[in-house]
Amino acid sequence: MNFPIPNVDVPISQTQFQRIDLDSLDYDPGTRKQILEYHVNQCDEIRQAYIIKGPHQPPLKTFKKSGKHNRSFQASWFENNSTWLEYSPTTDAAYCLPCFVFHNSNRVVRQNKFIVGGFRNWKKGGGRDCYFQGHIGKYPNSAHRVAEQMCKDLMNQWQHLQRVVDHFTIEQIANNRLQLKATIFIVRYLAFQVAEIIEKAPKNATYTxxxxxxxxxxxxxxxxxxxxxxxxxxxxxxxxxxxxxxxxxxxxxxxxxxxxxxxxxxxxxxxxxxxxxxxxxxxxxxxxxxxxxxxxxxxxxxxxxxxxxxxxx
Ligand SMILES: [Zn+2]
Incomplete structure (x- = not known):
């Protein structure tokens, strides 16, 4: 009797879908794909890549002027909103990194210019009561603040897992593998005993x-x-x-x-x-x-x- 030994080295999820090369991710907020367009098994990995890279803040000296008042995006806005504000030279518009990384419904996307389409009402950009403050929200449960917290949680969870995995010594890994092999051996051994009993059973009652x-x-x-x-x-x-x-x-x-x-x-x-x-x-x-x-x-x-x-x- 031959028993297939499971291949424990390759996680199932990695064999079932086309993995996106993280180096090929588009970081321009005006042209990048939405996270939910990627395969569900790789979404968190892609989120982590965007969080690690940080908000897209190209070091431009001048920004495109538009409208009859010749207004443009201001580099100084990055200073007050350094953790989230992004600018796309391609679409000449502003975006939000945490809201892009963690929004959970199409309704939010439609309502939030900082995720799709981009914000370019430059008149409302600066100042104390500016549109950016409105986007962040007054309360701790605003969509933006929730998204920021989710980004932090995702990174903490990932670092925690990394620490747990790194913590395993070579000796522990060898011990775990030995235990797995012993378990497989025992299951095979018991199955052979059953096979022997079946051989002795009447032909019409083998239950196989x-x-x-x-x-x-x-x-x-x-x-x-x-x-x-x-x-x-x-x-x-x-x-x-x-x-x-x-x-x-x-x-x-x-x-x-x-x-x-x-x-x-x-x-x-x-x-x-x-x-x-x-x-x-x-x-x-x-x-x-x-x-x-x-x-x-x-x-x-x-x-x-x-x-x-x-x-x-
Ligand atoms: Zn936001």
């Missing part, structure tokens, strides 16, 4: 047909889910959702629950995969609703959500 095997797996899966469901009980829980393609290019949604069990231990349990027709936010939401309601888990008890690779959520 794909339908029977699927049924057995289904019973296992149902029992494991039931045990997890009982462990969560009526308590609060978090969901973690990852989106990925499978080998047949079908979109899949992976759901993991994180909760505290009756003894006070934090548990993180893989709950299952479900096929979704696409990775649009509404489809994923419906998939999650359906999975939770199948197992009578109350949405009101969700206390945290994390979406990895499904960042459109």
């Amino acid at each position: 047909s794909p339908r029977i095997q699927k049924e057995i797996l289904h019973v296992f899966s149902a029992k494991v889910k039931k045990a997890i469901r009982e462990e969560i009980g009526d308590e609060k829980f978090c969901i973690m959702v990852e989106e990925a393609h499978d080998e047949s290019m079908k979109e899949q949604m992976t759901v993991v629950f994180r909760y505290v069990d009756a003894e006070g231990f934090v548990k993180e349990r893989f709950f299952g995969l479900s096929h979704v027709v696409d990775t649009a936010a509404l489809t994923l939401k419906n998939g999650i609703y359906s999975l939770l309601s199948q197992h009578c888990l109350d949405i009101q008890n969700i206390r945290g959500q994390r979406y990895d690779g499904a960042s459109n959520m």
Whole structure:
């Protein structure tokens, strides 16, 4: 009996879509593509590239003059708005980097000139009550400030992950690989024992047909889910959702629950995969609703959500 050994070196997401070379990204705010036009699996990486590069502020001495008053963009505006204000010489217009990196709906784009189209009402550019102040907003939950915070969070999360990954020593990596190999060996060994028993079984009762095997797996899966469901009980829980393609290019949604069990231990349990027709936010939401309601888990008890690779959520 031959067992395929999974290729653990290549993440699935990297084999399933055409990765954009980050060096080829267009940094001119007047001509660049919107983040959501890229493949969902690479959006965060592209966001990071734009944040690291910083706002596009070309060091021009003179800016194009326009209108009957011959007004133009002023270089001094960069000083007061250094963390976000951008200028495109191509379209002679101003843009906002954080709002470009993190806006979550077409409605925001239509309302916000600083994302698409560009701002060029230079009369309202400078001064205390200028249009730029209006864009930043008075309150901490203005669209611009929320976008700025999301940029910070994304970079912190990335640096944190980098630190965790860098923290692994060569010895730890070798140990982890050894454990994985041992696990594969044990599974193969046990499978051979089953094969021996099957050889001795009556010819009409080997239970090796794909339908029977699927049924057995289904019973296992149902029992494991039931045990997890009982462990969560009526308590609060978090969901973690990852989106990925499978080998047949079908979109899949992976759901993991994180909760505290009756003894006070934090548990993180893989709950299952479900096929979704696409990775649009509404489809994923419906998939999650359906999975939770199948197992009578109350949405009101969700206390945290994390979406990895499904960042459109
Ligand atoms: Zn903004």
